[in-house]
Every structure is written in structure tokens, then in C-alpha cells.
Amino acid sequence: MKDGVNGVALAVFIIFFVAVTVIGFLASRWRRAENEHSLDEWGLGGRSFGTWVTWFLLGGDLYTAYTFVAVPAAVYAAGAAGFFAVPYTILVYPLIFLFLPRLWSVSHKHGYVTTSDFVRGRFGSKGLSLAVAVTGILATMPYIALQLVGIQAVLDVMGVGGGENTNWFVKDLPLLIAFGVLAAYTYSSGLRAPALIAFVKDTLIYIVIAVAIIYIPVKLGGFDEIFGAASEKYTAAKAGGLVPAEAGQWTYATLALGSALALFMYPHSITATLSSRSRDVIRRNTTILPLYSLMLGLLALLGFMAIAAGVDVTNPQLAIPQLFEDMFPSWFAGVAFAAIGIGALVPAAIMSIAAANLFTRNIYKDFLRPDATPAQETKVSKLVSLLVKVGALVFVLTMDKTVAINFQLLGGIWILQTFPALVGGLFTRWFHRWALLIGWATGMLYGTLAAYGVASPTQKHFGGSSKEIPGIGEIGYIGLTAFVLNLVVTVVLTFALKAVNAADGVDETVASDYTADAGDSGVAPVAPASAGVSH
Numbered sequence: 001m002k003d004g005v006n007g008v009a010l011a012v013f014i015i016f017f018v019a020v021t022v023i024g025f026l027a028s029r030w031r032r033a034e035n036e037h038s039l040d041e042w043g044l045g046g047r048s049f050g051t052w053v054t055w056f057l058l059g060g061d062l063y064t065a066y067t068f069v070a071v072p073a074a075v076y077a078a079g080a081a082g083f084f085a086v087p088y089t090i091l092v093y094p095l096i097f098l099f100l101p102r103l104w105s106v107s108h109k110h111g112y113v114t115t116s117d118f119v120r121g122r123f124g125s126k127g128l129s130l131a132v133a134v135t136g137i138l139a140t141m142p143y144i145a146l147q148l149v150g151i152q153a154v155l156d157v158m159g160v161g162g163g164e165n166t167n168w169f170v171k172d173l174p175l176l177i178a179f180g181v182l183a184a185y186t187y188s189s190g191l192r193a194p195a196l197i198a199f200v201k202d203t204l205i206y207i208v209i210a211v212a213i214i215y216i217p218v219k220l221g222g223f224d225e226i227f228g229a230a231s232e233k234y235t236a237a238k239a240g241g242l243v244p245a246e247a248g249q250w251t252y253a254t255l256a257l258g259s260a261l262a263l264f265m266y267p268h269s270i271t272a273t274l275s276s277r278s279r280d281v282i283r284r285n286t287t288i289l290p291l292y293s294l295m296l297g298l299l300a301l302l303g304f305m306a307i308a309a310g311v312d313v314t315n316p317q318l319a320i321p322q323l324f325e326d327m328f329p330s331w332f333a334g335v336a337f338a339a340i341g342i343g344a345l346v347p348a349a350i351m352s353i354a355a356a357n358l359f360t361r362n363i364y365k366d367f368l369r370p371d372a373t374p375a376q377e378t379k380v381s382k383l384v385s386l387l388v389k390v391g392a393l394v395f396v397l398t399m400d401k402t403v404a405i406n407f408q409l410l411g412g413i414w415i416l417q418t419f420p421a422l423v424g425g426l427f428t429r430w431f432h433r434w435a436l437l438i439g440w441a442t443g444m445l446y447g448t449l450a451a452y453g454v455a456s457p458t459q460k461h462f463g464g465s466s467k468e469i470p471g472i473g474e475i476g477y478i479g480l481t482a483f484v485l486n487l488v489v490t491v492v493l494t495f496a497l498k499a500v501n502a503a504d505g506v507d508e509t510v511a512s513d514y515t516a517d518a519g520d521s522g523v524a525p526v527a528p529a530s531a532g533v534s535h
Contacts, residue, residue, distance in 0.1 A: 005159035012334025024185030027192040038374035042190035054276040056198040061272045064347040069150040073316040075303025084255040089293040091260035097286040101279040105516040116362035122425040124505020125433040133362035136267040139415035140355040144392035147344035157321035194349040204339035229308035250474035258480035262412040267354030278518040356385035409465035413479035417443035435493035443486030
């Protein structure tokens with residue numbers, strides 16, 4: 001890495017950062033509704049976003065610093081095994097095409113704001129709803145932490161992150177400033193802020209990727225040279241490779257499948273989904289979002305390019321920012337850094353809003369203040385959105401950041417345990433609420449203890465997300481193993497509880513709720529916005 005501050009790149013970065021900050025605060029005036037003091041408005045943008053706004057919002061929500069920093073860093077460090085993220089994003093879209101429209105319909109029919117709202121209504125269980133809410137909040141914190149790691153990597157490469165011997169406050173001060181700005185405009189504008197900023201973020205990302213995938217290979221002598229250099233490095237280091245090693249194929253497959261099942265269990269994915277104005281918007285988005293999978297594949301190739309360019313960093317998370325600084329003119333490196341930084345801010349904002357909504361609706365209102373007014377709910381959600389970011393900072397400042405992808409995979413272990421209650425509940429009422437709760441607890445306990453026991457060269461606990469699968473002997477993703485265990489326990493206990501006629505909860509939904517659309521009888525109309533376009 002170069003010494004000193006890259007002044008030109010930093011200036012460009014600051015210009016874009018200031019611009020999106022202004023957009024974030026102005027977003028409170030965009031599509032303003034008459035009643036702003038409700039979670040529907042602050043937390044879901046009035047449930048009024050059309051196809052294109054939803055597409056940019058979901059893209060900004062799902063394709064995060066995980067995409068721009070952690071995935072190519074994994075490829076840089078471990079080879080083709082890091083490409084597991086590409087098949088998982090391909091697997092996920094047919095899956096969500098089946099269940100997201102149903103979730104949208106029942107949520108709009110009953111005014112559900114969170115997945116826990118739906119689980120409580122479907123199974124008549126506040127305990128199960130609480131379990132889903134706590135899991136969502138817990139799983140979101142390391143994911144937000146990953147976004148902050150992405151920002152920190154960019155700042156370090158630009159020379160404003162401090163050196164290894166710098167005291168922690170000075171080293172992390174730029175990150176704390178970015179964190180403060182993010183917290184402020186999220187508090188002020190709610191979901192409208194990341195929805196508007198997502199347009200800037202995605203435009204920058206597509207420009208940077210289009211330039212990088214053409215310009216960098218030309219400078220490096222073509223893709224033959226790039227793949228050849230990567231192969232030489234992996235062979236010499238006896239680690240990774242251009243094809244996943246036979247011993248790692250179970251890990252690759254289970255990571256891809258487990259991550260695909262987990263992605264739309266995250267609260268931020270559901271928040272972006274429920275903000276759309278109709279179920280047709282969701283269906284259209286599941287057909288065009290795979291465009292981002294193409295972008296992800298190209299991004300992953302940057303890991304190979306960093307090797308061919310001779311990038312040598314001890315922290316793999318710095319590989320791609322360093323590649324950009326080495327290969328691009330300073331002004332365009334600033335554009336690329338801004339794309340990564342903004343690409344981390346957008347999902348971090350949505351994640352904190354989603355986690356805050358879970359706390360407000362399913363902990364505060366359900367257990368602490370049942371008579372809370374919509375205005376009180378909104379106030380609490382705003383405050384909790386700040387606290388969630390503080391929790392994410394704890395992850396950043398206390399855990400090993402050299403393998404940041406583990407932040408997301410750790411969250412995936414937890415959030416995957418809500419799959420039976422959420423997706424199962426969208427299609428059947430057969431599962432017993434107590435069985436779902438005990439199955440969830442089993443999966444959470446196994447997954448957490450298994451992950452805790454994984455060590456890495458830099459971390460004694462939570463050093464990875466893969467471990468031997470009991471009974472098979474192959475190494476696989478802990479989250480998927482925990483999910484299978486969860487599902488087995490749930491099914492067995494459901495049979496047992498039904499056999500003894502154990503009391504089940506009351507289902508407040510009916511079959512027609514799952515196909516309802518905007519304009520149908522009983523579906524609350526979307527309040528007209530005072531300004532702005534809907535699609």
C-alpha cells in the first residue's frame with residue numbers, strides 16, 4: 001500500500017459522500033404523505049414504490065459491501081471457492097418468485113410491517129413472533145457491520161484510516177463520522193433516504209464495473225494473463241484454485257444453497273419488498289433482479305485481477321480498493337471508492353430501519369406498550385435504528401475484519417432458522433406453533449455453538465462458518481446443517497403435538513389473503529404522495 005493520503009481520490013469521495021448525504025436529508029420531502037408519523041411511512045416509504053424504485057431499492061439492499069468488497073476478497077484469498085455467491089443469487093430468484101408475492105398480499109391485507117407480524121397472525125403465537133424478531137435483529141447487526149468494514153477498507157486505502165500503530169479512536173474516527181451521518185439521515189428520512197440514494201449507488205457501481213472489466217484486463221494483458229497469474233499464486237501457496245478443490249465441494253454447495261434460502265429471511269429484504277405498491281411489482285422485480293447476478297460475477301473476477309496486478313495486502317478486504325487505487329487515475333479511483341462507500345451506506349440504512357421495525361412492532365408494542373400510538377411507534381423505531389448501528393459497531397471493533405464475509409455468513413446461520421415459520425407459514429398451517437418454536441431454538445443453539453467452536457489463525461471463536469456435517473463427515477455450511485436439524489425437530493414435534501391434541505393458536509388469515517392485490521376489497525389503499533414518481 002502507498003503511504004500518505006490520496007488527495008484527489010479523497011476529494012472525489014467526499015464530494016459524492018456529501019451529495020448523497022444531502023439527498024438523504026432531502027428524501028424526507030420526497031413523496032411526502034399527509035400522515036408521516038407511522039411505520040408505514042417512515043419504515044416502509046408509504047408502501048408506494050413502483051417497479052423501478054423497488055428494483056433500485058432491492059438492488060441497493062441486497063448487493064452490498066458483501067458484494068463489492070467481501071466476495072472478491074474471498075476470491076483473492078481462496079480462489080474460486082469465493083464464487084459461491086454467484087450460484088446462490090441465481091438460486092434465490094425462482095425461490096422468492098414463489099413466496100414473496102404471497103407475503104406481500106397477506107401483509108397488505110392485514111397491515112403487517114414485519115415478518116414477525118405475519119408469524120404472530122398466522123400461528124397466533126407472540127412467543128414465536130418474539131423469536132423471529134430477536135433473530136432478525138441479531139442477524140442484522142453483523143450484516144451492518146460488514147457494510148462498515150467496507151467503508152473502513154476504502155478509507156484505509158485512501159490513507160485516512162490511520163496506521164496499525166495509530167490509537168483506536170484516531171484510526172476509527174472517519175468510520176465514526178460516516179456512521180454518524182448515516183444515523184442522522186436514516187433517523188430523519190426513514191426508508192425514503194436509501195430509496196433515493198440507491199439510484200446514485202447503482203449508477204456508480206455499473207459505471208465502475210463496466211470500466212473495470214474492460215480497462216483493467218487491457219492494462220494487465222488480457223484474461224489469459226489474469227487467470228494464469230491467479231493459478232500460479234494458488235499453486236505456490238497450496239491454497240484455493242481456479243476450481244474448488246474436491247474436499248471443498250460440499251462447503252461450496254452448502255454455502256450456496258444455505259445462503260440462497262437465507263437471503264430473503266433477512267428483515268431488510270422484507271422491508272424493501274413490503275414497500276412496493278403491488279404484488280405485480282414484486283413479480284416483475286424477481287424477473288429483472290438477476291441482472292445484478294451478472295454484475296456480481298464480474299465483481300468476483302476482480303479478485304483474480306488483484307492477484308495479476310500484484311496487489312499484496314495482509315488484509316484481503318483491502319485488495320479491491322487497493323486494485324482500484326493502483327490501476328485507475330486518482331480521480332476515477334475516487335469514483336470507485338465512492339461507489340463502494342455508498343454501496344455500503346444504502347443497505348446499512350435499510351437494515352437498521354428493518355431491525356428497528358422488528359423491535360418496535362414485536363417487542364415494544366407486543367410486550368411493553370400494547371396501546372402505543374402510530375406516532376409513538378415511529379419515535380421508538382427511529383431511536384432503535386440508532387442503537388442497532390451501535391451494536392453493529394461493536395461487531396466491527398471487536399471481531400476479526402480480515403475475513404469480513406464471515407459477518408454475513410454468521411448472520412445467515414441465525415436468520416435461516418426463521419425459514420420454517422415464515423415460508424412454511426405462507427403455504428401451510430400444518431406446523432404446530434410450539435414445534436416451530438422448539439425447532440427454532442434447536443437450530444439457533446446448534447448453529448451458535450458450532451460457529452463459536454470454529455477457530456481461525458486470527459480469531460479463537462467465530463472464525464468461520466463451516467464445520468463437519470454430523471453423520472456425513474463432509475465439511476459444510478453450519479447454517480444449512482442447523483436448518484435441517486431445525487426442520488427435523490419441527491416436523492417430528494408437530495406429529496407428536498397433533499397426536500395429543502395440543503392447543504394450537506388462532507390463525508387470523510384466510511386463503512384469499514395470500515392472493516390479494518392493491519385495489520382488492522379489504523386491502524388498504526396506498527395514500528397518494530404529494531410529489532415524485534412511483535415508477
